Amino acid sequence: MHLQPTPQQLQIRDAARAFAAEVLAPNAARFERDERVPDDVFVQLGQRGLMAVAVSESLGGSGAGTVAYSLAMTEIARGCASTAVTMAVTNMVGEVIAHFGDDAQKTHWCPKLAAGELGAFALSEAEAGSDPGGMRTTATLEGDEWVITGTKQWISHGDLASVLVVWARTDGPGSRGLSCFLVPKGAPGLGIAKHEDKMGLRASHTVALSLDQVRVPESALLGPRGAGFRIAMMALDGGRIGIASQALGIATCAYDAAVAHLRATPADQGEQFRLADMATRIEASRSLALRAASMKERGEPFSREASIAKAFATEGAWATCNTAVEIVGDDALTLGHPAERALRDVRVTMIYEGTSEVQRVVVSRLELR
Numbered sequence: 001m002h003l004q005p006t007p008q009q010l011q012i013r014d015a016a017r018a019f020a021a022e023v024l025a026p027n028a029a030r031f032e033r034d035e036r037v038p039d040d041v042f043v044q045l046g047q048r049g050l051m052a053v054a055v056s057e058s059l060g061g062s063g064a065g066t067v068a069y070s071l072a073m074t075e076i077a078r079g080c081a082s083t084a085v086t087m088a089v090t091n092m093v094g095e096v097i098a099h100f101g102d103d104a105q106k107t108h109w110c111p112k113l114a115a116g117e118l119g120a121f122a123l124s125e126a127e128a129g130s131d132p133g134g135m136r137t138t139a140t141l142e143g144d145e146w147v148i149t150g151t152k153q154w155i156s157h158g159d160l161a162s163v164l165v166v167w168a169r170t171d172g173p174g175s176r177g178l179s180c181f182l183v184p185k186g187a188p189g190l191g192i193a194k195h196e197d198k199m200g201l202r203a204s205h206t207v208a209l210s211l212d213q214v215r216v217p218e219s220a221l222l223g224p225r226g227a228g229f230r231i232a233m234m235a236l237d238g239g240r241i242g243i244a245s246q247a248l249g250i251a252t253c254a255y256d257a258a259v260a261h262l263r264a265t266p267a268d269q270g271e272q273f274r275l276a277d278m279a280t281r282i283e284a285s286r287s288l289a290l291r292a293a294s295m296k297e298r299g300e301p302f303s304r305e306a307s308i309a310k311a312f313a314t315e316g317a318w319a320t321c322n323t324a325v326e327i328v329g330d331d332a333l334t335l336g337h338p339a340e341r342a343l344r345d346v347r348v349t350m351i352y353e354g355t356s357e358v359q360r361v362v363v364s365r366l367e368l369r
């Protein structure tokens with residue numbers, strides 16, 4: 001398959017590349033120290049059409065599709081992985097609302113997300129990580145309101161988002177009993193139970209959420225009642241392309257550091273070969289991510305390709321970041337060095353939006369069907 005980006009895709013990629021080089025890369029260490037990416041960064045990403053890349057223009061998005069999104073995500077992650085995860089989740093939430101929302105939900109939330117307000121994805125719980133079927137959060141209909149009670153964990157920017165897509169059990173056990181709700185920031189009963197102190201992505205907040213009888217109108221149900229599992233799986237399939245692209249961007253950041261080091265100091269053949277291996281993994285990951293993205297964009301089944309891309313790109317990126325630290329040597333062990341930060345930031349890409357094991361479960365199931 002030949003993947004030559006269109007002029008619009010290249011324009012989105014170049015806008016992301018310029019923003020990453022001018023604004024993100026020079027400030028990524030400071031963002032990490034401050035444990036916060038400034039809100040204005042997301043407004044600026046919104047102005048460049050990067051917060052709702054695949055959402056239609058009629059809803060305020062760029063309407064540029066998933067290939068453009070993958071290209072942009074790679075560039076943003078190359079500059080700052082914490083900014084990239086926030087962009088990734090918000091793009092995913094925008095797409096979910098655009099796909100499953102009714103007109104009121106779509107016209108209310110999509111333009112806001114496109115402009116740089118954040119959207120959070122509240123699926124995971126202590127007993128429901130890889131398997132959402134173990135979910136304990138419940139939603140019951142009382143009159144014309146849903147009452148949601150439970151605890152979510154590891155929710156990216158759950159404390160900062162204007163809207164949270166919250167999964168809850170409405171109809172009995174198993175994955176068929178799940179539904180999905182739009183909960184606005186500040187809803188009474190919605191609290192932050194914990195801020196995680198992570199090894200990487202330290203400028204991106206990750207929180208546990210408590211939902212204590214959170215009341216939302218009946219109209220806050222997103223998609224059909226009982227469709228929560230299907231919505232989650234569809235969102236995660238697309239999200240995996242984003243995380244493959246994020247990992248590719250983080251690996252490229254580490255690779256850049258290794259290249260700069262080897263240009264400044266004579267490389268032995270072992271180092272040259274390791275650099276070649278890094279370049280090979282990066283290019284293979286790019287091809288896999290863009291292949292999955294173009295299949296999604298054409299409306300073809302892409303679960304298998306998204307899982308293959310995610311497992312390969314994230315594991316390859318982990319290896320690349322590790323090799324970059326070895327090549328750069330002592331300097332790369334100093335806190336805030338791009339290669340050091342990349343190594344810490346990249347690890348979680350093998351975990352969220354489905355662990356590497358889960359990607360293998362998906363691929364092998366589809367292969368044997």
Ligand SMILES: Cc1cc2nc3c(=O)[nH]c(=O)nc-3n(C[C@H](O)[C@H](O)[C@H](O)COP(=O)(O)OP(=O)(O)OC[C@H]3O[C@@H](n4cnc5c(N)ncnc54)[C@H](O)[C@@H]3O)c2cc1C
Nearest residue numbers: 121122123124129130154155156348351352353354355357
């Ligand atoms: C920084 C960060 C940000 C996150 N952001 C979000 C977010 O915004 N929204 C959200 O909803 N969640 C988020 N998560 C949660 C993330 O998606 C889960 O951590 C992930 O799905 C794994 O779930 P778990 O941690 O409960 O592990 P488990 O599901 O308990 O898995 C534990 C181990 O068992 C393995 N395993 C599980 N099932 C199988 C199987 N069937 N076959 C083989 N091996 C298996 C796993 O691969 C893993 O190694 C985030 C996590 C992190 C670390």
